[in-house]
Amino acid sequence: MDLPKPSSAAAALQPLLAGLTPAQRSVVDHRGGPLLVNAGPGSGKTTVVTHRIASLIAEGVAPWRILGLTFTNKAAEEMRGRVEALLEHAGLTAEGVLLCTFHSFGARLMRTLPDDFGIPPRFVILDAADQKSAIKQAIRAANLDPKSFPPASISAAISTAKNQLKNAEAYESEAVDFLTRAVAKTYHTYEARLREQEAVDFDDLLMRPAIALRDQPELRARLTRRWTHLLIDEYQDTNYAQFLVADLLVSEARNVTVVGDPDQSIYGWRGANIGNILEFEMRYPDAKVIPLGENFRSTKTIVAAADALIRNNEQRKPKDLVAANDTGQKIRVRRLDDERAEAQDVVDHFREVERSGTPWSEMAVLYRMNALSRVFEEILRREGVPYIVAKGTSFFERKEVRDAIGYVRLVANPRDEVALERVINMPPRGIGATSWSRVIGEARATSQPVWDVMQSSSRIDGISSRAAKAIEQFVEMVQTWRSTLSQTGDLESLSVDLSDVVQRVIDDSGLAVHYARGGTEEDHDRVENLDELVSAAADFPGAVSHLPGLTDDQMEGSDPSPRTLDGHLFGWLESISLVADSDQVDPSRGVLTLMSLHASKGLEFEEVAVVGCEESILPHMRSIGDSSAIEEERRLLFVGITRAKQRLSLTSAKSRPVRGFRERTMESQFLCEIPEELIDRWESNASAETDSFLNHESSPVGSSRRGPGGRRLANLFPVGCLVEHEQFGVGRVEAIMPRPSGTTARIDFRYDGVKTIILEYAKLERLE
């Protein structure tokens, strides 16, 4: 099946190696067996991966035997573009190579092989908000009080369980205490609801393929035959489920290449296991390991700063970062009076940079929390600077857009209860909470899907004839929409049909009229957003939802695109569910980018400002007191710093509003870890610090339990006194140490031993 092309291969390979360093070449050249590429920031990670894929193809490996897994669509698309460009020179094609995210790979597997996964191929994918409301429903259905069991923590617990491949039964068998039992109960109910609605959540897209590959040898054999070469990007951020999928997929051919950088592992909180990359060599003893340490992206100054910072992490394999570029300018470290002054400083600086020739698209503002973007947006809007907040889903999170999509989802699958609940009375159509709870009650009592119960609503106890009539009309409306679904056509006509469906849904449901009548500016925006959704549907190019070569013998599967409108519709909904924040970054738009540090991974800009470099923001409050969490925060700043090619700013504000109250801040401890000689520091007038703070005194400050100075705190907790800590319990103060980053106390806790904590942040109480 794999036809080598000996004559052209050698010739085609030549340009693929030109311009690469010896280390990079050895990645491209490697043949046979597991390969770990330890790629530092800016070391040409994407280059080696794309060249490697192109080189495999040039050598005769059939493109459809190659699978490349990434974390964002953007990364996958970029790789595809570069592989195609490389092969084009040699007159070869990359068609058939599968480059996609882990999540969409999982979704495609499940859609292609519904029998193996035991789920109908037309399942919907719940996004974060849907999941939250489904969890809430499940908590209520399990007769638990949402007040004592916050949906967020239950949801997190279930997610963690799924990452470890524990289903509800497995989880329950380990549940020992009150809380885990409650989670287990909710987990069961939640899963039952998902099954009824033919829905899956994000974690299922990883968990189900992992379990199926593990437990179904026949399926595993089919898949391992199908893909013989696997490449994984950002391997340091894979979780257990992803590790297992990869591990089992390569169990035959063993051609696995993983690329990553342990210093950029920033998703531990969502189950990523840094051990996957650190222990790769133990898992695959015959693995070849190639370090790529040379940085071709940033100036020597920026690389030196990043290097000095990350050396403070103790749980780390030592590694040298070497910069290939010039020294460049010093790092701008700025400490401003408040968050407005900080934003103004960055914007003023960026304006200057822009005047001297750097386009807006080559600049980025990075922050630890999305909330920090607000001040920047305000100032940028006022000053007329074009910008985009890279929050991929923000458009789809608007209320009106979610409502419209809710209707579209009902068209796709009327059993989708999350969608149903969302739109049943939006706009108001006389199906209020009372009637609706009767419908739900009837459905649960008779163990039928809600949609089926609605078919004969007049027979439900306690439903007024008015409400029954409204429900009947609603059902009829959805069924009319669904009648066009079996239409077929080519991709272009299907996109037109799809946008027609969206338009009809918006019109017929009454959403359009509802908002058009409003007349406020906000309503006007909502109407515009609905229009934009229609255009988005029209622009949908169609997605491959079916993987060829698994069910039939036609490996190369010329065009497996969906041909019916309903396939197209599912493809669209799936593409909406799986957008990543960074997918929105598009240099051709020529605008400044604002985004979270997490979302910035893998990107690069000439000019970068990391803002909010303050204790309790970066590192975040919730990580303080936990050394491995602090190390992840440090890696996060490391990622931010290494996004910059030419210049870097690190800024902080002396005071900042925290949930409505203005509070004093301290500069991030991480800034002290960057050598002074790399820094050009400026601080707003020191005496002005108090002035500025006092100027804000109009807003309440006094409620803060954080004192302005360490001395007072030190007096509150003298050495030898007994204290109680929220997390660690009772302990005795052993020492008090004033530090620039805060007053530090060494405390010997009864159960957790000696810990060093910062008094300003620890919720510490003195015991008499």
Place this chain on the structure above:
DNA sequence: TCACGCTCCCTTTTT
């Protein structure tokens, strides 16, 4: 049934 206004609660990062 629905709109409005009040209070309380929580505060991270994302596919």
Place this chain on the structure above:
DNA sequence: GGGAGCGTGA
């Protein structure tokens, strides 16, 4: 500061 939930009045 902002969202969600709840109570009240029309």
